[in-house]
Amino acid sequence: MVPHKGNRLGDDARRLFLKRVWPASARLARRLRDQWTELHLDLGPLRATLLSYSSAKLRADLSAAFNVALLSFPQGMAYALIAGLPVQYGIYACAVASVVGPLFQSSRYVVLGPTNATAVLVFSSYLSMEGKIDKISSLSFLLLLMGLALLAGAVFRAAALTQYVSRTVVIGYITGAAFLIIANQVHHMLGFPIPEVSTFVDIVGQTIRHAGQAQWPSVALSLLSFLVWWWLKVSFPKLPAVALALLLVSLLSLPLRFFHLPIRYLEPIPFGFWPLTIPSLHWSWFSQLASASLALAFFAAIEGASIGKSLASRSGEPIDPNREMFAQGAANLACAVLGGMPVSGSLTRSALNWISKPATVLANLWSGLLLAGGLLLAGPFFAYIPMPALATLVVCTGFSLINRRDVRIALQTTQADGLVFLVTFFSALLTPLDFAIGLGIGASVLLFLKQVGQPSLVEYTYDEEEGLREKGRSEERVVPEICIIHVEGELFFGVADLFRDQIRRICLDPTLRVVILRMRNAHHLDATCALAIDELARMMHESGRHLLISGATRPIIRVLRSSGVIDTIGRDNVFPLIGVHPNLSTRNALLRAQHLLGKKESEVRIFFEKVQAKPKSGEGTANA
Template sequence: MSRTMSVNPLWLFQIFPWLRWWPRVGRDSLRADLIAGLTGAIIVLPQGVAFAVIAGLPPEYGLYTAMVPAVIAALFGSSWHLVSGPTTAISIVVFGALSVMAEPGTAHYIELALTLTFLTGLFQLAMGVARLGAVVNFISHTVVVGFTAGAAILIASSQIKNFFGVDLPRGAGFAETIWTFAHRLQEINPYVLAVAMVTLLTGILIRRYAPRVPYMIAAMLAGSLVAFLLNHFLGDSRTGIRLLGALPARLPPLSLPDFDPKALSQLAPAALAVAMLGLTEAVSIARAVAARAEQRIDGNQEFIGQGLSNVVGSFFSAYASSGSFNRSGLNYEAGARTPLAAVFASVALGAILLLVAPLMAFLPIASMAAVLFLVAYGLIDFHHIRGILRASKRETAILLTTFLSTLFVQLEFAIYLGVMLSLIFYLLRTSKPNVASVTPDPESPYRPLVARLDLPQCPQVLMVRIDGSLFFGAVNHVEQRLGELAQQFPERRVLVINGRSINFVDIAGAETLVQEARRWRRRGGDLYIYGLKPAAMAILERGHFLDELGRDRVLNNRDEVIRRLYPDLDPEICARCTARIFTECRQGESKVHRLTSAGT
């Protein structure tokens, strides 16, 4: 009985995914998660308000979106550090989709937003249940590194106006923000800059010299103190230091989406677009943070977690949510160890709204900007960027393209572009498998096949190894390479292909093998292949290609091939050959020697 109870069935992990990380919870992790959660709750206050305004909703809806959906996504996702909630990209798409249907901020608009959220969650949940999370594999690590670095720059650039106290246009892109700021340097507010610099330096110093102290909270407290003193002695009208202001002191009220079929069909196309964007954001962010935390991400589980968070959130006055770069990066940097940090952040946010909302009015916006500067810097993976720049020109191109497109085009298109480049380069690599002439290594007792032209070669047999899949995209390269080898060694009449490194063969690949066999037979020789994997053999069998190749020409190993072809070799050439690279060659030499001795 005890043995049965000690085993956690797989289905239990799938239904209750938090059981996977629950053993990590302990006194130290709870303390770290609580600190990270408190920090995240403070940071999300201004962000939630701003994102809701962008989405065309009342400010409090951004805070509602940072509560219940964040808890559901944390418990049902796979990432330890991903924090869900309102995001810039989702807010923009929501406004673009709904503003043509209703007046932003009205009751009808809010109802449409909740319905859109419900449909978005259904699409995401369906994709997770259908096990479509494998699409995450097409987002390469280089794309994630470039996207993360670009997003970090965007986070920092979006806080320039708050850090320096300069009036910049709302919603401006990266280039416009930098250009406008460069022309308004004379407008920098020294008091705002002083508060931001004190916050920034405090965070840097505490993080370096007192790592056990929650440096972000300490930094914001230091900035708040400086702001209070400046406003007290000089007056806020002179300093221009803006504070957060009053917040609504209530928890998310219950809500109900519109289940009218007409409304659902009207919102379905927009919901699908939001669902895809949300999943792309969430999985990309989860992978970016997981790469730094050395954690594995389950794409299917993330899809389910995001879907459930939006479905449930639509009944708690939340609009469409996704993974947040700001909050996830902050969560990791603040020392979070388990998803409980996101739960604590949501609970703390609710407590802040109920209990200490008036005190948050004294938090300077410049201090929050400084903290986000720290978060942005921590998101840039300098180590991997240097490695990519040194290792591969192609990967460097993917990195730079993703990074620059993140800065200068819409965020979601930056990811799509990076993924497309990754796929293109992947196809280029797989379409040109290595086709090398090989020969047994006489220095090894196992005589493995090696690609060394300085070793003895058989004058009648050309042995090649194909390293890669033989599919429609690669057959032209393989045919060209085999033709080059045939011209390089015109005296050889038999081609032996080592198929152990061929991962799979499609119809085009099988037809290529048949054509090569015919070509070598016209030259007076033959083609043999050995070591094919069962899946490749199944294709040859079902397509009747084995009959055209000759079943006695497709064998299991090299020894079988040599025993089969050796009797058909020209004995006169064998008699003059000094290479003797096969065991049969040495056996034949002994026979010749005995016959010669007997004749003498």
């Protein structure tokens, strides 16, 4: 009986699944399990901390929590204002992130919450969408994507990738973002609205165009806010100047409400109001929000890692960047459900927390609970906070982000650093910020590749007195038919064309019969450069000449062997590096060249190798 064709297809698919798909899936599952284990997450929340908790630690944590909460309240409102969101979203994010973060964090000092960078990225990203997506309804979906990206990055140990982002890029980005923050708050200080635009130049243009609508009461209140903030900052540097200035100006402006002056105030929040949000999974939004979420996740990881490492170096306590990234992802997922905006590691609040000397990571938890309680109880009083006062304090925060010393170092250290800073800075002023940071990173990587993509190819010679050395420009070769080329640098795909052209230029000399590539200082040979060597060897073989390689390290030999290029060159023509006698392989290559040329040994003078021996009593340098 002939088996049914459908059954045969089913059996084939089953065998394919058991042979290929199932083992691959099992390996992936084991890999994910191992990655999860390496995070060292103690999901029995803060078990060790709670077991050793005491009243003294509680007092220290509450003191630090109170200080951080006082700063977080006005900062949360300010960052929400920067992002173009209702001010309570910033406080929601501060509270939720402070409660969720300690469950996973490795540092007791890093405080999670909204930051200038994440707020400006949210503002810029939505403006670049030109109103295609509603900000409030899609924000939870953006937070969901950002949180998942951070969690995936933590599981796959991607926090280490943040070290490859140049500090110059971050300085240029933050400086450009500071200008954008300041420009976007000026119209609130002057008391008139402007259309939403996405870049610094457009915002400045709209502000100038509508400047005639400025309201003098708002201008006066903005000036008063600045003076109060400055007085508090100078006279009482240890007090939270932003929070106290906002409170004092709000109290001083109470009588103005009776005169019905054109001053805009914040919207009140009903007593005990805290709405839950379920992310709306509109996949039509995915193409619009995916790039913004990845940019937010990437910059949040950079910001959190840099802050955590800075505080760890000052405190002497270890930090796990992947756990910090996981905590950020969990906090953003929680904000997607409990309300809020994108969060990262906050520089100012983390620094204040470090100064306040908390005993445990629970200080962040108490700070979050204080914020939540304050918002639930004090929400109706938001109606007494004048918008010009809050906008002025945001501008003061924006100016504090411009670090003139960092900018000077970035501009003056090297030409490459200066160019990267300028590209990032002007991109932040002229384009949306998620594009600007990508452009800055791209410029940094390209300039780095340009620097490492210039391998050094120098012709060497030898004699009995000095041994192997660089050949002078007008010096004749010891044997005209033999050329020794010292190769130094990175041999990856970016330098293949340059490497090939330089070698071919040398090989145009008609008197050359043997070329020795001395590769003891060549690194990271890849397939592209291996093909260039293969083409060179074939070209020389076709013309009756020979290519030899000396000083080949193990990685170089491994690539030549696995690619098959070693067979084109000839295994007898490749001489491995000998560690204690680094020039001995070149000596052996010269002997091989003598043999290939059919010369007697006496016709090729072999140099003396000078090797630094291990110092013993009465001994100095030994000759090989």
